[in-house]
Amino acid sequence: MNRGTVGGLLTLDECIPAVESALRAHAEGKAFPPKVLGMHLGNGGFHIKAGVMTLSRKYFVAKINANFPGNSKQNGLPTIQGVIAVCDAEDGKLLALMDSIEITIVRTGAATAVAAKYLALPNAGTVTICGCGNQGAISLEALMKVRVLKKAYVFDIDEALAERFSSNFSDKLQVTPIKRNELAAALRSSEIVVTCTPSRKPFITANEIMPGTFIAAVGADSEEKQELCTDLLASGKLVVDLAAQSSTMGELHHAIEENKMSIDDIHAELGMILAGQKPARESEREIIIFDSTGMALQDVAAASIVYEKALAKKLAMEFNFADCPGRVHDPDILRRQRDIRAVASWFPFR
Secondary structure (H helix, E strand, C coil): CCHHHHHHHCCHHHHHHHHHHHHHHHHCCCCCCCEEEEEEECCEEEEEEEEEEECCCEEEEEEEEEECCCHHHHHCCCCEEEEEEEEECCCCCEEEEEECHHHHHHHHHHHHHHHHHHHCCCCCCEEEEECCCHHHHHHHHHHHHHCCCCEEEEECCCHHHHHHHHHHHCCCCEEEEECHHHHHHHHHCCCEEEECCCCCCCCECHHHCCCCCEEEECCCCCCCCCCECHHHHHHCEEEECCHHHHHHHCHHHHHHHCCCCCHHHCCEEHHHHHCCCCCCCCCCCCCEEEECCCCHHHHHHHHHHHHHHHHHHCCCCCCCHHHCCCCCCCHHHHHHHHHHHHHHHHCCCC
């Protein structure tokens, strides 16, 4: 399935509760521990995230994503490109291949909404969004599902992008695009902050954040990325999606490297809070930070929705790799191989 098909099948209204259930299942030991493999290059990198979870059936989902921040300007390509394989975890059968971009964007926004639902102040009405790309847009949409927002400040180093972002949301709430020298004032006026940039240098410090703020740190999904200064991370209550990932590739990774924090300083994985194993917000003055590195079980939850809806609506194109032995001479099999190659070439994996 291409990106357009996937995007038409996956909504936030479905994805938010699905991601919440996946996080809870992980905390309750009802899902296999997800795995991640990363390979980092000079101008980008690849990661593979895989998870298994029982939903309407037992699914194995593996996502291969490329993340090249300079792609848009340098190559005219998306920053994130990739593919998701959905398999039956009982017999290994490949069920579907689908573009990963929309799933990654939507499930990440859904995780931000789930975290804000439990960790942000109930009356939070002002948000600052740092990063006005697709992830920033879905983050604001997702937050509006769990809080009654009245005002949003939006910041991007590309000021034209922030202006377009503001225009796109102007009919939903008051949106103000801001410049770098206005960011500190906006942060001090916000109860919710979302960072979803490709920054490799921290740009938000502890003295810019007011008591009671909830921060969703989304951008640091690999070792070289960082958005929050480690003094901010060390001064707040830290909640993560997956402790093993945050300690090696998230915001926490940098605080550990600077000997300001350890993995023991994590208050909880988000799923533990959803399962009632750890408390959520305990004070109106707490600064709570959600270090969101992206868990494979979120991909399982989202991809299963897309797969089942595509199957029901008959939107997918079918092909069977099992019908393609390596070297054959049977005319019928050779014909099927040609058909499969033709179908495979249709999938927009590039």
